[in-house]
Amino acid sequence: MELKDLKKSISELDEEELHSLLGSIRANRRISKRxxxxxxxxxxxxxVSTKTLMDNMNPEQAAMLLKLMxx
Numbered sequence: 455m456e457l458k459d460l461k462k463s464i465s466e467l468d469e470e471e472l473h474s475l476l477g478s479i480r481a482n483r484r485i486s487k488r489x490x491x492x493x494x495x496x497x498x499x500x501x502v503s504t505k506t507l508m509d510n511m512n513p514e515q516a517a518m519l520l521k522l523m524x525x
Contacts, residue, residue: 467475511519 462471464472464475508516
């Protein structure tokens, strides 16, 4: 199979076929080929210092943390 079997050559097309071919090429160029970009989700990660976490612990939590660290 050869390329000439798939489509007619431009030199073989009549004027009406040439106009429709050019119109389809121009219309195809107007359509965006890029895939739509997905909106990125913002992840708000606020960093909390270790000192703040330690200050906000109750005595039971502090004891449990101490046991975990010793073990």
